[in-house]
Amino acid sequence: MAESGEETNRHTRREGWRTGRRALPPAAWPEPPGRARLAVFLLSAALIVGVPVADAFLPGDIHLAHVLVVPVALAAAFAGPRAGAVTALLAVLALTSAGLERHTLGSESVLVEVGSLVLLSVLLVIFARLLARTRRVSDVTQGVVLRPLPRRAGHLSIAAEYLAAESATRVGGDLYAVARTSDATRLLIGDVRGHGLESVGDTETVLGAFRAAAHRQDPLPELVAWLEDSVRWGLAEHAGSGGDAGERFATAAIIEIPDGAPYVHLINCGHPPPLRLRGGQAHYLQAQESAPPLGLGGLADSTYVVSSFDFAPGDRLLLYTDGVTEARDRHGSFYPLLERARVRAADHHPEPLLKAMTADLLAHVSGRLRDDVALVALRRDTADGTG
Template identity: 35%
Template sequence: MLRVGGRSVTWVPPLLLLVAITVTDYNTTGEFRIISWIVLVPGIAAAICGVWTTALYAVLSIGAYTFVDNAWPHELQAGLPDFILVTTGGILSTLACAVRVRGERRALHMRDVTDTVRSTVLRPLPKDWGGLEHAGIYLTADAQARVGGDFYDIQPSPHGTRVLVGDVQGKGLGAVETASVLLGTFREAGFHEADLTVLADRLEARMVRHREYTTALGRADGDRFATAVLLGFPADRDDVVDAVVFGHEPPLAVGPGGVRILPLRGGLPLGFRDLSPGTPRTHRVPLAPDETLLMVTDGVTEARDADGRFYRLAEHVARALSADPRIAAPARLVALVRDGTLRHCRGHLADDTTAFAVRRTLAAGSEGHEGGRSPN
């Protein structure tokens, strides 16, 4: 908690308090006795130090109390009652510190588990993975949760590179589980399926099967769904992108020519195919090699300021791009979205917030098949 030059100095505040109380009591008149305040020393140590350090301060406090109190005439001594107070305070402080340290270790362990879950759902992506320069930011509405229902991934394949960005309805472990299920299907089918429409069908079928599974378990999240954008960068073309939209905001294309919203019709979210049976439509739209595709979840589009106004993402990006064309780089772009969203809502995120940006690299055509084998 307190470090100087990389070394912990949490032991300093209780030591200063111990010395201050001891010296003050020793050098004041008998009518002004504050030695019993020394019970505060192990109490402060319990809040910021380790167990053994707290126990040491408990012993030092008892010793200092005994020394200073016996230095006064008998009629001015605080006596046995305050000695019992200091001793009991030291013991209780040590026990409280042990409980605190145990809770902190458990919290750190749970954070490690959560980080493992997050890295499994949102796996680290190698640089220029699948011939795409990429960058992403992910902020959970609950700062302690560290993982939620937003997801994104890139899957190279012999047929081109596929990108999936989405948002599972709801929060909690059920949303994380659903996101993991969809990403697992995307990573496997995205490698093997040549047709983006077939991949979209596989995602829809997996979502339906997962809902049937959770319903059979009697869980209350049997009506869960997900919005998503599925992109395909053909291996033989560098001037187009294929896209399927599942009830999600269409991507923004950001480049030297400005900012434009891809003209995509939004289909139904994953899990709602029964409302409109049929094969999802795949759109092929032109995309310049130097244009970046920016996809965000509703944590960005539904962010509100103090007056209830929504965050105008396209306008914000367009202004920034006109001031600095380099903002179109994926890393700069997602940083701009992150900062703009947090500034707009004053740091109070109402939902998980994700921004993911991709742009073709010069070697895009030669990196699309991972050596012809399925990745892990």
């Protein structure tokens, strides 16, 4: 029987594999949507126009020059360095016009105000340019390490969403990958210990091991055993002489979906269970036996048992990381994944399903994630590509 969302959360928190995870810092706010940018533009315009107008009616010993740095900062932060530079130019012109109105443009105080505004504006534009460059580097890094998933593989339609807790990095400890054999599609979703840039090396180790072996015809248990050996060796190499090799691991769910059989085969290595959506219902696919996370399999005599579940045409599978189930709202309540998935169970196409789920998740946490989030949705299609 499927567990409730809260029961699954408690089960996940009790698992010994997760006791070593560090507390994660609050994420940066995500990039603003179009309405927010419009609001920033209107506020900036109002300040740039309003300061010289208000200055004309204020006593001579009151100046509003310092207010003009606000629209420059807003434009640079939310619209980029070019918009910040244009806004800075307009702000300097507004301050200059205010000095002309008062006939004080040549005074020492006004010259200091103009010079201070120019200096602060230059610093803000430089900072915005550095931030934009960092984001571009992060985008390239994400494209190399976490490659986009194909929209179709075999008889499957696929969609994926990734939300990094540290939005400036845009890549972190959550991972996913797809590989094809001659008669099946294999998928990996996982979560390495840590987050952000510090986990990118471990993420690449796990993904590289999967990509190197998943396309082979080896049975699923042999594939996972090979992944365990490769990941354990790779994480130990990354640890070097730091002595933390035993603290590096990755939870993972490895899935195989044959082209010619209505089943999904699963080996779960300490990862949250997948969700199957069928006929307006959602159920967790609990593996018969949960193996240790990748990198910790050498601590015990691990055997990998395959669990099989029905997966007929039209069924969907939702794979996710614990950044979803452990996301809290401002009252401390966990995101009710099972309940929300049932609401969306009628969304047959993976892409709109994930768009709706990620929007709902961000609304639950008021746009502020504390852990990386990865979501992958699959749909079993018929031979002609329909559900």
